[in-house]
Amino acid sequence: SRSINLAVIPGDGIGQEVVAEGLKVLSAALPQDVKLETKEYDFGARRYHATGETLTDADLDELKRHDAILLGAIGDPGVPSGVLERGFLLKLRFAFDHHVNLRPSKLLPGVATPLAGQPEIDFVVVREGTEGPYTGNGGTIRKGTPHEVATEVSVNTAFGVERVVRDAFARAQARPRKKLTLVHKNNVLTFAGHLWTSVFDKVAEEYPEVTTEYIHVDAATIYLVTQPERFDVIVTDNLFGDIITDLAAAVSGGIGVAASGNINPSGEFPSMFEPVHGSAPDIAGQGKADPSATVLSVALLLRHLGHDAEAVRIEDAVSADLAERGDLPARSTSQIGDALAARVAG
Amino acid sequence: SRSINLAVIPGDGIGQEVVAEGLKVLSAALPQDVKLETKEYDFGARRYHATGETLTDADLDELKRHDAILLGAIGDPGVPSGVLERGFLLKLRFAFDHHVNLRPSKLLPGVATPLAGQPEIDFVVVREGTEGPYTGNGGTIRKGTPHEVATEVSVNTAFGVERVVRDAFARAQARPRKKLTLVHKNNVLTFAGHLWTSVFDKVAEEYPEVTTEYIHVDAATIYLVTQPERFDVIVTDNLFGDIITDLAAAVSGGIGVAASGNINPSGEFPSMFEPVHGSAPDIAGQGKADPSATVLSVALLLRHLGHDAEAVRIEDAVSADLAERGDLPARSTSQIGDALAARVAG
Ligand SMILES: CC(C)[C@H](C(=O)O)[C@@H](O)C(=O)O
Numbered sequence: 001s002r003s004i005n006l007a008v009i010p011g012d013g014i015g016q017e018v019v020a021e022g023l024k025v026l027s028a029a030l031p032q033d034v035k036l037e038t039k040e041y042d043f044g045a046r047r048y049h050a051t052g053e054t055l056t057d058a059d060l061d062e063l064k065r066h067d068a069i070l071l072g073a074i075g076d077p078g079v080p081s082g083v084l085e086r087g088f089l090l091k092l093r094f095a096f097d098h099h100v101n102l103r104p105s106k107l108l109p110g111v112a113t114p115l116a117g118q119p120e121i122d123f124v125v126v127r128e129g130t131e132g133p134y135t136g137n138g139g140t141i142r143k144g145t146p147h148e149v150a151t152e153v154s155v156n157t158a159f160g161v162e163r164v165v166r167d168a169f170a171r172a173q174a175r176p177r178k179k180l181t182l183v184h185k186n187n188v189l190t191f192a193g194h195l196w197t198s199v200f201d202k203v204a205e206e207y208p209e210v211t212t213e214y215i216h217v218d219a220a221t222i223y224l225v226t227q228p229e230r231f232d233v234i235v236t237d238n239l240f241g242d243i244i245t246d247l248a249a250a251v252s253g254g255i256g257v258a259a260s261g262n263i264n265p266s267g268e269f270p271s272m273f274e275p276v277h278g279s280a281p282d283i284a285g286q287g288k289a290d291p292s293a294t295v296l297s298v299a300l301l302l303r304h305l306g307h308d309a310e311a312v313r314i315e316d317a318v319s320a321d322l323a324e325r326g327d328l329p330a331r332s333t334s335q336i337g338d339a340l341a342a343r344v345a346g
Numbered sequence: 347s348r349s350i351n352l353a354v355i356p357g358d359g360i361g362q363e364v365v366a367e368g369l370k371v372l373s374a375a376l377p378q379d380v381k382l383e384t385k386e387y388d389f390g391a392r393r394y395h396a397t398g399e400t401l402t403d404a405d406l407d408e409l410k411r412h413d414a415i416l417l418g419a420i421g422d423p424g425v426p427s428g429v430l431e432r433g434f435l436l437k438l439r440f441a442f443d444h445h446v447n448l449r450p451s452k453l454l455p456g457v458a459t460p461l462a463g464q465p466e467i468d469f470v471v472v473r474e475g476t477e478g479p480y481t482g483n484g485g486t487i488r489k490g491t492p493h494e495v496a497t498e499v500s501v502n503t504a505f506g507v508e509r510v511v512r513d514a515f516a517r518a519q520a521r522p523r524k525k526l527t528l529v530h531k532n533n534v535l536t537f538a539g540h541l542w543t544s545v546f547d548k549v550a551e552e553y554p555e556v557t558t559e560y561i562h563v564d565a566a567t568i569y570l571v572t573q574p575e576r577f578d579v580i581v582t583d584n585l586f587g588d589i590i591t592d593l594a595a596a597v598s599g600g601i602g603v604a605a606s607g608n609i610n611p612s613g614e615f616p617s618m619f620e621p622v623h624g625s626a627p628d629i630a631g632q633g634k635a636d637p638s639a640t641v642l643s644v645a646l647l648l649r650h651l652g653h654d655a656e657a658v659r660i661e662d663a664v665s666a667d668l669a670e671r672g673d674l675p676a677r678s679t680s681q682i683g684d685a686l687a688a689r690v691a692g
């Protein structure tokens with residue numbers, strides 16, 4: 001489409017700073033004839049402290065009218081753990097049916113990794129986003145007593161598993177190596193494991209060119225540090241995806257460069273793009289945050305909206321910038337944003 | 347006690363080979379006046395293929411009469427995923443109330459790690475062993491149809507959480523650094539997360555000398571590769587413990603040296619000691635397996651039974667052997683076992 005109507009949620013802490021740079025680069029990347037309209041929303045800890053609200057039905061109606069959402073990061077130490085996660089982040093993912101959580105990991109030249117020997121890392125995790133242990137099913141009895149019992153229910157449906165598995169197969173088919181790894185724990189979580197495995201095997205029959213493998217989540221963490229080059233596309237459950245994508249980010253350059261898309265593939269609801277990192281209150285307001293993860297999330301956003309060439313330009317700009325970093329004095333958040341915008345425009 | 351009545355379960359694949367070396371080193375380590383009696387059991391894939399049995403009530407009665415259990419590894423590709431895990435390994439952990447799963451991680455000098463810069467790694471994970479998503483609670487409806495729903499229920503009790511948290515605090519208190527990290531995901535799994543966090547905070551009051559911290563499981567995987575030296579003792583849930591201990595093993599020398607104890611601290615039931623690795627059918631019977639993880643599990647077993655001096659001798663022998671490996675030609679499983687036995691005896 002020749003216009004983008006974007007909801008912008010800077011959020012808290014460094015979210016504010018990195019989103020400003022993301023928008024700068026987005027504007028620089030867009031062709032003249034694509035009209036960008038943005039509307040900013042103040043969700044997050046500030047709104048919560050001021051009003052007690054996290055995300056109302058009216059908010060969802062507003063957000064729904066946009067083509068996509070760009071989020072910085074939300075949360076601050078003054079908000080109890082879980083309130084903004086359940087009340088905002090997860091509520092949005094569930095309300096907008098963001099069932100494909102896309103998290104690419106690519107170790108770019110010149111970028112430091114904690115792994116020895118600079119391995120080749122270039123894979124993408126397709127994490128399920130609306131089921132598993134994230135549904136909020138469960139509860140507590142006898143709270144605060146010596147007899148408290150707390151349960152968490154992982155809910156998995158054939159419908160929910162199949163759509164994300166299909167998405168992952170299609171992505172694997174479109175990549176040169178055409179390999180898809182299912183990560184689960186089907187030897188212990190046998191009910192959910194059977195569902196994931198049987199759906200995976202069934203869809204695999206439609207993709208004879210895609211090489212498939214199954215790896216338990218515990219073993220996957222070993223491979224992510226000993227042979228990350230073995231992965232091309234990974235499909236996995238919501239919780240396992242949460243865990244392995246943080247590890248994947250760590251080995252492929254850190255959360256300073258890890259981008260993420262919470263995608264509703266049908267387009268029925270706007271998709272949401274955000275860096276994997278949090279609001280980092282300890283460095284907020286100091287211009288120390290690296291906006292690269294947000295800028296790469298903007299690239300995912302553009303690709304999702306069909307602006308592939310612009311997405312590639314942004315990714316190339318980030319690659320080039322990272323490759324030269326070793327030689328440069330440290331720069332501020334906005335200096336990095338300026339440099340990226342200049343590369344993208346130029 | 348001046349006698350050890352040990353149940354030995356070599357299991358499948360390399361389990362057979364590594365257990366033989368574990369017993370060799372155990373015999374070499376024990377003082378003359380400690381009588382070692384062993385009885386071997388054929389649990390695992392062989393028994394399952396022959397009889398369809400995994401672990402019967404009669405088996406449990408037999409095993410119960412021993413002071414401890416040494417296990418190699420069980421499983422082979424001919425057994426469907428989950429059958430031996432649920433039918434033997436987990437059944438035994440639950441039947442014998444192995445609620446403390448102890449997994450030390452120490453990067454020994456001379457041992458290769460996938461991490462750059464040879465970091466200092468010396469921590470122990472106390473993983474809960476009888477609750478969480480491992481209980482087998484859950485089920486499937488409409489199996490095999492497009493409307494299949496599969497659930498997995500994580501069950502957490504104040505009783506179960508408190509006893510493992512107490513065990514971990516006591517271990518932290520006994521170590522020089524006196525630091526304990528709780529790993530959970532209390533911002534999403536808010537029911538179980540609240541229980542773990544509140545019990546942890548309550549018990550912490552009794553251990554004013556222990557420094558405590560809380561880390562989400564996803565972030566913990568980042569720290570395990572970027573700053574593993576920050577950890578001293580970690581306490582965590584059954585599933586998170588499964589995942590992070592494989593990663594911990596990978597960064598601290600690999601599963602060739604990762605030992606584990608499934609402990610019933612009260613002594614009501616025998617505890618079980620095993621290497622973290624599996625039966626590795628691909629290299630079975632070739633004398634290629636490293637018995638060090640099993641030998642280190644024997645050290646944990648001895649310490650559990652009060653033979654601390656012998657445990658230390660074994661650990662020192664493994665350290666010394668590993669430190670010299672770089673200079674030696676490759677050795678077979680039994681050659682490594684012989685070398686360790688000689689060091690321990692001499
Ligand atoms: C903040 C939290 C709810 C979230 C998650 O667990 O999904 C985060 O860790 C992530 O990976 O996006």
Ligand SMILES: CC(C)[C@H](C(=O)O)[C@@H](O)C(=O)O
Pocket residue numbers: 187188218431432435436588622
């Ligand atoms: C084999 C499996 C049941 C087991 C577990 O998940 O606990 C293993 O991975 C382990 O860590 O001991």
